[in-house]
Amino acid sequence: MVLHLPEADQKILDNKSLIVKELNRFTNNVLSDNDELRPYETDGLNVYKQKPLAVVLPENTREVSEILKYCYQHNIKVVPRGAGTGLSGGSLPLKDCVLMSMGKFNKILEKDFKNRCVVTQPGVTNLAITQAVQDQGYYYAPDPSSQLACSIGGNIAENSGGVHSLKYGTTTNNVLGVEIVLIDGTILRIGGKHLDSEGYDLLGVFMGSEGLLGVVTEATVKILKKPEAVRAVLIGFNSIEDAGSCVSDVISKGIVPAGMEIMDKPLIIATENYAKAGYPRDVEALLIVEIDGTASEVEAMIQKVLDIAKMNKASYNKASNSDEERMKFWKGRKAAFSACGVISPDYICMDGSIPRNKLADVLGYINQLSKKYNLRVANCFHAGDGNLHPLIMFDSNDPKELKKAEDFGADILKYCVKVGGVLSGEHGIGVEKRELMCEMFNNNDIQQQLSLKKAFDKKNLLNPGKVYPILHRCAEEGRIHIHKGKTKFPDLPRF
Amino acid sequence: MNDIYSPVNEKEVSDFIYECHKDSSPIEIIGNNSKKIGRVIQCSKTLCLEKINGIIEYFPEELYIKVKVGTSLEEIENTLDSKNQTFGFEPMDLGFLYEGKSRGGTIGGVVACNLSGPRRFKIGALRDHLLGFKAINGSGEQIKSGGTVVKNVTGYDLSKLVSGSYGTLCALTEVTLKVLPKYEYQETFCLYGLNHNEAINFFSTAMDTSLEISGACFYPADNTRFFRLNDIKQNNSILSLRVEGPKTSVQERIQQLRKIFGASDYSVLDIFQSKAFWNLSKNLELFKNTNEIVCKLSLPITNASEFLSKFSNDIKYFIDWAGGLIWLSTKDVETISKMRIFSVKNNGHLTIYKSDDNYRRTEEFLTCGDTNFKILSSKIKKSFDPNLILNPGKMYAGI
Ligand SMILES: Cc1cc2nc3c(=O)[nH]c(=O)nc-3n(C[C@H](O)[C@H](O)[C@H](O)COP(=O)(O)OP(=O)(O)OC[C@H]3O[C@@H](n4cnc5c(N)ncnc54)[C@H](O)[C@@H]3O)c2cc1C
Numbered sequence: 015m016v017l018h019l020p021e022a023d024q025k026i027l028d029n030k031s032l033i034v035k036e037l038n039r040f041t042n043n044v045l046s047d048n049d050e051l052r053p054y055e056t057d058g059l060n061v062y063k064q065k066p067l068a069v070v071l072p073e074n075t076r077e078v079s080e081i082l083k084y085c086y087q088h089n090i091k092v093v094p095r096g097a098g099t100g101l102s103g104g105s106l107p108l109k110d111c112v113l114m115s116m117g118k119f120n121k122i123l124e125k126d127f128k129n130r131c132v133v134t135q136p137g138v139t140n141l142a143i144t145q146a147v148q149d150q151g152y153y154y155a156p157d158p159s160s161q162l163a164c165s166i167g168g169n170i171a172e173n174s175g176g177v178h179s180l181k182y183g184t185t186t187n188n189v190l191g192v193e194i195v196l197i198d199g200t201i202l203r204i205g206g207k208h209l210d211s212e213g214y215d216l217l218g219v220f221m222g223s224e225g226l227l228g229v230v231t232e233a234t235v236k237i238l239k240k241p242e243a244v245r246a247v248l249i250g251f252n253s254i255e256d257a258g259s260c261v262s263d264v265i266s267k268g269i270v271p272a273g274m275e276i277m278d279k280p281l282i283i284a285t286e287n288y289a290k291a292g293y294p295r296d297v298e299a300l301l302i303v304e305i306d307g308t309a310s311e312v313e314a315m316i317q318k319v320l321d322i323a324k325m326n327k328a329s330y331n332k333a334s335n336s337d338e339e340r341m342k343f344w345k346g347r348k349a350a351f352s353a354c355g356v357i358s359p360d361y362i363c364m365d366g367s368i369p370r371n372k373l374a375d376v377l378g379y380i381n382q383l384s385k386k387y388n389l390r391v392a393n394c395f396h397a398g399d400g401n402l403h404p405l406i407m408f409d410s411n412d413p414k415e416l417k418k419a420e421d422f423g424a425d426i427l428k429y430c431v432k433v434g435g436v437l438s439g440e441h442g443i444g445v446e447k448r449e450l451m452c453e454m455f456n457n458n459d460i461q462q463q464l465s466l467k468k469a470f471d472k473k474n475l476l477n478p479g480k481v482y483p484i485l486h487r488c489a490e491e492g493r494i495h496i497h498k499g500k501t502k503f504p505d506l507p508r509f
Numbered sequence: 510m511n512d513i514y515s516p517v518n519e520k521e522v523s524d525f526i527y528e529c530h531k532d533s534s535p536i537e538i539i540g541n542n543s544k545k546i547g548r549v550i551q552c553s554k555t556l557c558l559e560k561i562n563g564i565i566e567y568f569p570e571e572l573y574i575k576v577k578v579g580t581s582l583e584e585i586e587n588t589l590d591s592k593n594q595t596f597g598f599e600p601m602d603l604g605f606l607y608e609g610k611s612r613g614g615t616i617g618g619v620v621a622c623n624l625s626g627p628r629r630f631k632i633g634a635l636r637d638h639l640l641g642f643k644a645i646n647g648s649g650e651q652i653k654s655g656g657t658v659v660k661n662v663t664g665y666d667l668s669k670l671v672s673g674s675y676g677t678l679c680a681l682t683e684v685t686l687k688v689l690p691k692y693e694y695q696e697t698f699c700l701y702g703l704n705h706n707e708a709i710n711f712f713s714t715a716m717d718t719s720l721e722i723s724g725a726c727f728y729p730a731d732n733t734r735f736f737r738l739n740d741i742k743q744n745n746s747i748l749s750l751r752v753e754g755p756k757t758s759v760q761e762r763i764q765q766l767r768k769i770f771g772a773s774d775y776s777v778l779d780i781f782q783s784k785a786f787w788n789l790s791k792n793l794e795l796f797k798n799t800n801e802i803v804c805k806l807s808l809p810i811t812n813a814s815e816f817l818s819k820f821s822n823d824i825k826y827f828i829d830w831a832g833g834l835i836w837l838s839t840k841d842v843e844t845i846s847k848m849r850i851f852s853v854k855n856n857g858h859l860t861i862y863k864s865d866d867n868y869r870r871t872e873e874f875l876t877c878g879d880t881n882f883k884i885l886s887s888k889i890k891k892s893f894d895p896n897l898i899l900n901p902g903k904m905y906a907g908i
Pocket residue numbers: 057058093094095096097098099100101103104105116136157158159160163164165166167168169170171172173174175176177224225226228229230231351440441477
């Protein structure tokens with residue numbers, strides 16, 4: 015697949031052996047042979063592949079700082095990488111870049127129960143945080159399906175969420191502080207074990223910045239006490255509309271479930287075949303609702319949810335009677351991607367956010383597109399917060415199919431924006447949705463974001479070619495702010 | 510007094526700022542001028558956003574409201590109230606602090622100051638509830654960011670940056686905020702006669718449960734007289750724990766608090782008194798009409814005891830956010846300097862909320878111990894406002 019990436023600097027490519035030698039001064043872990051580079055040539059969006067110039071695996075903040083400073087001084091691009099599970103190509107290397115893998119930052123530094131936080135290195139996996147504190151009854155709330163593998167650094171860069179983000183928020187709501195290194199080597203500590211430092215909220219703007227503003231070398235994350243009781247219910251519907259309106263009703267009645275997920279029929283069947291979670295096969299949409307709180311509250315809320323479901327013509331329901339059973343309900347949902355991997359040679363997972371009440375509308379449109387492109391699609395939604403993940407299935411052996419799948423995905427996202435939503439809920443823009451940014455933002459909006467980027471990275475060396483369009487689209491579409499007949503700042507680059 | 514310009518629409522704001530940008534002429538931005546917060550600044554022009562007002566759209570079932578920035582907090586809260594909804598972050602009404610009476614100001618001011626109430630430690634700050642905005646940057650350009658949905662990783666999250674930026678990055682014109690259904694019921698469990706060390710320990714015990722406490726504050730004995738509520742025992746220190754949710758769940762959780770803390774002297778505030786209590790606390794009525802300097806100090810919980818052992822005799826204070834926040838006042842400028850040093854050393858933050866104009870002119874408003882942070886802040890300011898014309902110097906001298 016041809017993907018436009020920033021043009022490689024021939025001088026840098028020619029200087030490879032010198033650069034590698036220099037990098038070895040800063041860290042013992044430099045990889046530069048073709049075979050060594052291969053594992054780093056792609057991430058979770060594996061339709062795109064590119065080997066970097068070299069890979070470094072620094073072991074401490076000083077090494078990170080020295081490497082970045084060196085690259086900055088020599089105009090070498092740097093791409094940060096966590097576990098490489100990202101789904102938008104955020105850690106896709108560039109031919110002339112140093113890929114900085116944070117894999118050796120794999121230690122939890124402090125468990126601080128008094129301040130209810132954990133201080134960790136960014137390469138630690140999401141799940142490892144919970145595992146480290148669960149014996150004291152605590153857990154780390156954001157739970158992406160990839161939590162076994164993905165790193166906290168990657169979570170911060172993508173502002174990752176999970177099925178429990180509805181009640182407990184995404185990464186941004188659960189990180190208290192970070193240590194970051196800017197491209198020029200400056201080390202900054204932002205936030206910490208206290209709340210709300212005054213001054214510009216660098217912590218907040220760093221969340222979801224896709225590795226473009228700095229490299230995270232440490233994070234302080236909030237841990238929560240496990241709820242007293244948790245139960246989940248499976249609810250089946252004969253139409254996606256009914257499932258959607260059930261979700262809206264639950265939310266507007268003031269119930270805040272811990273999680274609320276919808277799967278459509280193709281996905282129910284695929285996951286049931288794959289994970290045997292015990293889902294009904296004869297419903298059009300399956301809703302999983304999880305409630306937590308005190309025991310009696312959970313009982314009362316489950317009942318309320320079931321009443322609301324009944325009013326919305328639910329055809330099936332089953333409540334969990336043990337934690338094991340509850341985990342089984344989730345097992346299917348969390349295996350959704352793998353299940354699609356079994357029924358199709360390839361798939362891409364889209365990630366748009368829409369107003370909750372547009373769920374049925376958007377799904378109807380996706381089904382139309384599925385016919386138009388003649389590609390299968392299965393859908394799951396973090397329904398409570400309107401975040402949908404259509405999984406588009408295709409066969410990459412047929413070169414035309416990838417292009418079709420990409421166009422299909424782009425059409426879905428454009429429609430999300432059209433109905434009042436956004437291009438990405440939790441996977442980020444990366445290279446995948448870069449050129450669609452103009453669907454949401456005009457030239458002014460994007461220029462503002464680019465000038466913020468410049469404040470952090472004036473040479474545009476850190477993860478360039480990601481998030482922002484490089485095909486001059488918005489500018490060409492002529493949406494430039496015209497002021498009294500004159501373009502403001504005609505000398506500003508229109509990227 | 511300089512000229513006050515009150516545009517009525519976005520375009521007028523844009524044109525005005527564009528002209529000022531061309532002449533590098535500094536502008537002070539105000540809502541309805543209710544908050545004397547930040548450093549005193551010298552500007553030849555004042556931009557008042559009060560007339561950019563009105564509710565643009567409110568979709569209770571989608572849990573958001575989109576308003577123009579000059580809309581009063583009161584109008585918005587009344588609108589939400591009519592649908593039994595509210596802001597989760599409990600915006601503070603600083604009118605009591607500055608003028609001795611209610612004056613919530615405009616929503617733009619509330620957002621610019623990131624004012625977040627007692628529920629903050631559980632539900633996030635105001636900035637976590639700002640879903641999107643429109644604004645005019647320092648070059649006079651209209652910009653926007655975010656949207657109306659809660660999950661959004663589409664470009665940098667500028668909403669975070671603009672909340673709490675005190676009008677130094679852009680003139681907000683429109684904000685979209687997340688709203689929540691009101692809790693059906695609440696009660697507050699009050700414990701009496703503790704000292705501050707005991708209070709911090711009790712907070713810790715309460716927070717180490719699954720009881721979902723949504724307010725946790727402590728007032729030392731001398732500072733409780735303004736709580737004129739039937740079930741508050743006067744002349745004692747008060748530690749209060751708020752529990753919210755469905756009625757049966759609240760009562761069950763209060764029952765559990767009785768089991769844990771029942772050996773101490775306590776009382777329970779019913780829903781009406783509980784609401785009144787937290788309103789008085791949230792709006793800083795402890796410091797109503799004070800002439801002292803009022804500060805907000807955010808600290809790691811484990812540093813609060815040490816801080817209070819050092820300073821409690823020199824300040825009037827109460828603790829909020831389960832030990833993470835101390836609101837305090839003092840006349841003594843020296844004490845503030847010492848507290849600033851303490852806060853920097855212990856990874857906390859001290860902010861001056863109220864002081865006389867002389868102090869506001871000469872001293873820092875925020876407390877920043879990190880030069881690199883300031884350098885980056887200065888670059889960020891320039892990335893929005895290249896000629897430094899929007900509220901220049903309001904947050905830090907020179908930025
Ligand atoms: C099967 C599967 C299921 C998934 N489910 C979910 C889900 O439920 N919810 C969800 O939100 N996501 C999900 N994802 C996406 C992905 O797991 C997340 O985006 C994750 O946060 C990426 O983490 P990573 O460590 O793999 O980062 P990478 O993929 O290595 O990198 C992602 C981005 O982060 C940057 N980055 C990484 N580390 C750092 C650092 N230390 N400093 C600065 N920048 C850094 C990179 O440059 C890149 O832009 C899923 C992915 C897969 C494959």
